[in-house]
Amino acid sequence: MKYLHTMIRVRDPEASLRFFCDGLGLREVRRNENTAGKFTLIFLAATESPDAEIELTWNWGSTEDYGSARNFGHLAFRVDDIYATCARLHAMGVIINRPPRDGHMAFVRSPDLVSIELLQKGDALGVAEPWASMPNTGVW
Secondary structure (H helix, E strand, O other): OOOOEEEEEOOOHHHHHHHHHHHOOOEEEEEEEEOOOOEEEEEEEEOOEEEEEEEEEEEOOOOOOOOOOOOOOEEEEEEOOHHHHHHHHHHOOOOEEEOOOOOOEEEEEOOOOOEEEEEEOOOOOOOOOOOOOOOOOOOO
16 A cells, blocks of 8 residues: 545645645646636645645635534644744745744644644754743634
């Protein structure tokens, strides 16, 4: 058996691509536009694990409420520098729901409210501001 991908329904593909590609550093590996079915599938992968993909599914014109996405759980990514990743996301307007106070772990949410866990590669970084004193915000 081979793991293929995880699918996430998205409301705004451009906002989701900005978050996952510009914010987290994933790259688009392929796209399928289905005019008959009125949907687009966008597959993303991380450089270090290109076989494990995320499929963003955009149903054109859908007004379906995907809810808070709490029923999904979360996606987890190992990052080279958790502080730099959180700073980049924060500068993009992403709320850091659980800041990396310990230099090791943080949680954010995608534009479609999917919880994303960020884990520092290797040993935890030294405790640093503004993260050390930043409170949790919302849910993740």
